[in-house]
Structure formats: C-alpha cells, structure tokens
Amino acid sequence: MKVAVIGIGSTNFGEHWDQNLRQLAIEAGTKAILDGNIRGRDLDAIYLGNMSAGRFIGQEHVGAMISGELGLSIPAIRCEGACASGGLALRQGLFSILSGQHDIVLVGGAEKMTDLMTDGVTSSLMGAADQEWESYYGVTFPSLYAMIARRHMHEFGTTREQMAKVAVKNHHNGILNPVAQFKKEITIEEVINSPMVADPLTLFDCSPITDGAAAVILCKAELAKKYVEDPIYIVGSGQASDTLALHDRKSLTTMNATVKAAQEAYKQTGLTSKDIDLAEVHDCFTIAEIVATEDLGFCKKGEGGKLLDKKETEIGGRIPVNTSGGLKAVGHPVGATGIKQAVEMVLQLRGKAGKRQVKDAKLGLTHNVGGSGATAVVHIFSR
C-alpha cells in the first residue's frame, strides 16, 4: 500500500464561539488544498469524519454541506465510527484511491461540540457506548475509562502518578503546538488535585470538549510529485472492531481492536513496532494512552506506566508519543481527531514540526479509537 499525502490543514482547536461546523471544515479543507498546491476542481471526492453533528448541532447530511460550500458536485461521504470517525474517513479515502476510482481526494474531520452544555455533550458522546447495556445504567465515558484504569492499576500496579504523567507530558508538548487548545504546563500534583470526575480520573486526566477541524489531501502515489516536492506516504492501514460494551470483553486492560488493527497495519508494511519512530495515539483519557502504548507493542503489556517513568515517550525519548499534545492538550473534536493525528504525523515526517520536531523521523503511526475500544484504526506513515 502506498498513497501520498500532499496537503494538510487544520483550524485552531478550542472554543470557537463565532464559527460553525461549516466554517471550521472549510477553513481546514481550504488550507489543505492550498498546502497541496491543487485547486478545488482537482478533487475527485470528499470523505468527512464526523461523529455527531446531528446531536451536537442538529445538522445531518454534512458531506454534501461541505462539498456544496466548496462549490463542488463531486461525491461527498460522511464517515461515522464515534471518536474514530476521522480515522475511518482516512481509510475510505485511501481505498478510493487504491481502487483506482479516484486520483485526488480531500479527507476531512470536523466537529462542533461547544454549542451544547456539558451534560448535553456527555449524553451525545454516550451514543458511542452501548445505549441499552451501558448508557441506560448511568455510565459515562469517564466512568468507563475509570474502570479500565482501576483494573489496570489492579493487574499491573500502574500508579496514579503514572497516569498523571501522560497529562503532564502532553500538555508540555501542546505548548509547542500553535493550534492546541491548552498551552499551559501542568504538574503531577495539579493533575491529581484537579476536581474528581470518575475515581481515579480527575479533570486533568480527561480530554476536553473542543471545536475544530483538520484535513488532508490524499493523492495517487505516482502523481504526488506533480504537486509537491515532499509527499508523505501512508503505507499501512488497519481497522478492527470489538464489542460495543466494555463489560462484554475478555479483558478490560487490552483493547483487542487496537491490537488487531496494529497487527494488520504492521503486516501490510512488513514492519514491527520497533521500526516506528513516533506515534500519535488516542489519549481521550490518560489511561487510554498507557493502554495504547502497550497494545501497539511499544512496550510489554502492563508496562505502559513504566514507559512514562523512563521518559521514553517524551520528545527525544525512544518512542515519542503524542508530540502534538494529543487529545489531552490539542483538544478532542471527536470526528476531527483522527485527521488531526494524520496532520501532525505528516508535519513530523516532513521535518516541519518546529520545536516539537522528532529528529530523523521516518516512520510514524497514528492510532484512533472509537468509544471504549469498539473501533480502532491504525495508520502507518512513511517519508
């Protein structure tokens, strides 16, 4: 598999009181089109990752909304897989090129979440869990991930401090990312002492509610150099599913969908986790990053916490994770997150990530999760 990414773009992430979903998506898309040195009319199709515009802003049919706004009559498809909607859209864009149907496609991810109050957002997000067996019993995503955290602590001795270190590291990286929602150093003590959300997770263990959009231009590999000098290639793509409800799984501390999606992507490329130079993983909660680094094979099961103690996932470490600041510091506009990860990876592999640049980055991995792990998408990027 080899498909080029020739253009990237993203909005600032945060509370965009004065911008709607349409404006955010168009801003990111236009930036990606300009970055890819193409014109709108060069596009063959649009794939848009969006989780819940219907519930967040009452707007469905967002694919056509974006193509219409761009003045294009090309196919426009919205992809939904909860918080993995962006990753799913990226995969559909890839396949459309690999199938020979399209040469150049725009893949975007966008979400407008702050039009609702926090309880409205929480209940909308719960649409990604099992309504009958989880939501109706009053469970929310923080509490699902809190159960994962508790079990991880029980099985492997993972500590509260280790979880806090994820937030501290990602906030530190976020300061170096101009589009991040939070640009503020925090300490382990601040994380632990922040308001309790779902024991053991406190406010600073949780990714925020965010508005934002990101976009990439995918291009048939053979055509890429016609437009840009430094195309980055997507060389592996895996996706897998698991039970919707957390309690139906054999293990609370392994996300099988992640393991399988990664296996598929590694298999396609002939690579292993040891070949990866850096990764953007789905840290919707701090425990999620610890579980992800294990499931992706960056360390043994149960040692994700130690990875943080040894500073191996920091920029400059053995396997930098979430150089962008992750979902924690950049923000988590749910449908946009998978594409935002791709944008960061392309920046890193181009060597244009500024102060957060990972030296000699050649191979990068992105990992996007939907719900509590029912959907996982993994992509491998190469220079």
Place this chain on the structure above:
Amino acid sequence: MIGIVGYGGYIPRFRIKVEEIAAVWGANADSLKKGLNIEEKSVPSMDEDTATISVEAALNALKMAGIDPKEIGAIYIGSESHPYAVKPTSTIVGEAIGCGMEYTSADTEFACKAGTAGIQMAMGLIQGGYIKFGLAIGSDTAQSKPGDALEYTAAAGGAAFIIGKNNIVAEIEGTYSCSSDTPDFWRRDTVEYPSHGGRFTGIPAYFKHVISATKGLMEKLSLKNTDFDYVVFHMPNGKFPIRAGKMLGFDLNKLTHGLVVKKIGNTYSGSSPLGLCAILDVAKPGERILITSYGSGAGSDSFSIKVTDLIEEKRKNARKVQDYIDNKEYVTYARYTRLRRGI
C-alpha cells in the same frame, strides 16, 4: 457638573458559606472556593425582597444627600427579581421614602446591569433639564436553581444613587455603553430559575462586553488605565473581574477594595453598584473610579467617576457598605431553604 449627590448600599444580614452548600450536593468546597474566588454569599430574610432592599439603600442615599425626597423627579429600579411581574417596585420605594407624587418612575430589567442603566436614564433627564434629582437603584434577591453552579453565588443586596447637579460627592465624568444580542443567561416569564450557557457566559459574553465598554470609555474620555485609582467590574464571581482587570492591564490592587463578591456573593443588579459604594466609602477627594457593569443578554455600562471634596463630610451621614458586610449571621442550608421559601 453632573454626579452623585448621595449613595447608599444595603446587604441582608444572613450569610451561607460555600462549604455549607457544597456539603449538601457532595461537591468539593475547596475547589469551588478557588474556582469562583468566593467564600460566602448573602441571603435575604423571608420578609426581604427587591423593594425592601431598595428602600434601605435609598434611605442611606437620602441621608447622605441631605435633600427633601420630594425633590426627586425620577425613580428607576433595575432588578431581575422585581416582586411583581406587573406592578412597579419603584412606586413602592417612592412611597416608602416619601417622594410624594410628582415623579416619573419605571422598573428596569437588563439582567445584572439595569441599575447602572437607571443611572444613565436619570443623567439624561437631569442634563435635559427635566428634573432636579433622579434616584437610580440596582437591587436583587437573585434566584438560582438548587444544585446549579449559580447557587454558590446568587445573593441579595442593592445600591442606590441620587443623581443631580449640585452638592455632588462624585462627578460622573462620562459614560459609555455597548450591547449585543448574546443569549448567555436568561429566564423566561413564569419560569422560576434562570438558565445559563455555562462557559459561553465567559469570553463571548462577560469579557467581550466588559472589555469593549471599558476600552470605549477610556477612548471617549482620553483616559489611560493608569488614570484610575479604583476599578470595579461586575462580579458574577471573584474570578471574572480579576481576569478582566488583567486583560485590560490594570494594576490589580486597584480592584481589591471593590471586590465585595468574596464576602457577599453576586448581588446581580446590585453587584458593581455595591462595589462602587464600597469604594466611595473610602476614596479620597480627587481620586478617579472606573465602574463597568455587565448584564447578560448582553451589555455593559462603563462610567468614569471623580470624587469631590464634599465626600468626606457627607459620607459620615450614612451607613457604610463595610458595616453591612461585617454584620452577619450564618445560616444552615436548611434554614437557607426556609428563608428562600423552599420549604
């Protein structure tokens, strides 16, 4: 020269602590106290409402002004808790303080800024030569839904200002307002408690208007932030006004004295006016005060006020805001609920 002839505040005696409310809802009091920068709030007694609070404040203002209440030609009372939906609070107050019949009056509502809007209305009538003195009051017994974030701050209190041209204790050098249709906080008719837009009440609402009005005033009067000795912004909590002060580059010490919210809560229409009274109680002749109110919905009125030589003599005649702040009795949540007629 138009200005304040007399002013006066009033705060009910009962207080409830953040800890007491937090314990009922299982909330973290320390984090709330830090997050809101507030310790306790005032609670009106069962027989106190916007009318009685306004009367107390107006009587203090009258004592200071030393005028015959019959000389007051206009009464405007700004509140979002007028006791009647239809029937003015202002006539109850006019009657109680002895204004006779020869005055115009109206109740005003603009969330937390209808009191300062009343000052502007009185200024207009005086400048136009229609009346000699005008009485403007901002007063509230604020409502909050039990368990809502507002419950920690929604308080009761009021401040009255007699506006006129002679014997003024402080000159109103100028005023500037800005308004926009911003639905950050509202209460529909017949609905018991207000609703609010959570974080939307911050940047796009409070800060946008407070900052714009304050900058507009300074530009209009060619004043810099260093030209003011005291600053008071509307106080929905103890955090917002400080942040506004930082954003505008004020020396934050200038905000300290007017920041009455920490001890009495958000008195809504009475909030920034009570802060102004507290400052006038201690300011020296020649000192300049900035006050910017904020009302959800949304808008801000900003005033530049300069203290005159008369203040030191005249303010001896009325009770000070600090007296009311210090005179307090704590109540439990149960008694609070009873006082608010919840049970």
